Amino acid sequence: MIPKVISWSLKNRFIVLLLAAGLFVWGILNIRKNPIDAIPDLSENQVIVFTEWMGRGPQIMEDQVTYPLVSNLQGIPKVKNIRGTSMFGMSFVYVIFEDDVDVYWARTRVLERLNYAQRLLPNGVTPTLGPDGTGVGHVFWYTLDTKNLDLGEQRALQDWYVKLALQTVPGVAEVASFGGFEKQYQLVVDPVKLQFYNVSLMDVMSKVKASNNDVGGRKFEMSDMAYIIRGLGYIKNKDDIENIAVGNYNGIPVRVKDIGTVQMGGDLRLGIFDENGEGEVVGGIVVMRYGENADKVIAAVKEKMKDVQKGLPEGVTFKTAYDRSELIEAAIGNIKTKLIEEMTVVALIVIIFLFHWRSALSIIIQIPITIAVSFILLNFFGISSNIMSLTGIALAIGVIVDNGIIMSENAYRHLSEWQNQHNPKA
Structure with a gap:
């Protein structure tokens, strides 16, 4: 031959x-x-289901969130294994599929089953799918190099400007923020004043939630002119929260500032992000979508960062912490x-x-x-x-x-x- x-x-x-x-x-x-x-992708073909229920202990998360989800996700076709992890305020369920299964077909099947399992979870608890990335999808890390902004302002800049811009890059599944403080309004209630004004804590929570809302009206015509009537109720500063009425005492409105104090603060943190022992920094992790070209994605992210740089405050620049394109x-x-x-x-x-x-x-x-x-x-x-x-x-x-x-x-x-x-x- x-x-x-x-x-x-x-x-x-x-x-x-x-x-x-x-x-x-x-x-x-x-x-x-x-x-x-x-790096060769040797990770398992998996879909991650993430559920957040802050303030609850691991055992509560296991009994009321993780166990119902794991039980109802068992019947999905072509599933090899299902693993569940419960921790303080969070639940993770890892659905492991066979290697030849398309990842987006798998995500669709998991999402269909989650729609059914939703009714078994406590009110207000909504499970979500993790990003369509892999275990080696962290291709680019960056930090914000600035000396004029505090950690709260840096985190707000990262969450509401930089992150949203970089997520539009083709091939990017998620931009995960890290470091700094997530700004929030904190209401510190005085229990003695609550008892004096006969106002419960649930009343305070429901009234504050209901007051942070815009409501629609109708069109009002006058002198051949049409006016749109609507109620603007979104909270803009802490004074708006202090003036929210939560009850009445002998016909006099009881406002938030009468039963406690309102302050700006940071959300609870489980850790910090330090760079080379020089102090805390704020930045993001770019997660590549499954099956994408890492080199092209990183190049596109760098090109997008040049456009984002133009809109950053004066003195704020990007600093690369990890760049896989070099390897x-x-x-x-x-x-x-x-x-x-x-x-x-x-x-x-x-x-x-x-x-x-x-x-x-x-x-x-x-x-x-x-x-x-x-x-x-x-x-x-x-x-x-x-x-x-x-x-x-x-x-x-x-x-x-x-x-x-x-x-x-x-x-x-x-x-x-x-x-x-x-x-x-x-």
């Missing part, structure tokens, strides 16, 4: 060259399509260097030992064609270009080169034997 293939190839060299050129072009196109990352470029640069080195060494070896440049050229051509074809197989099996796969290609170059040198030397040996048999005097 092999002699026939060799014989046919020698007789149809033009067709063989066309096939090799076609494979090379096809491989180049696949190189551009192949997603590039530094990606190093891995790509390494294989390029090895490719050039091995092609040069092969050319020198063949020319020195065989004194024939066409033989060296035939061996060198095999290297780029083989590498291009390998990317066709990478895309076919859904493997990204990462440290492991690129290292394997770099190591395989040696095998390709050895094979070419051995076959060239073997061909010369057979030609020499044939010449000695047919022309012994020469």
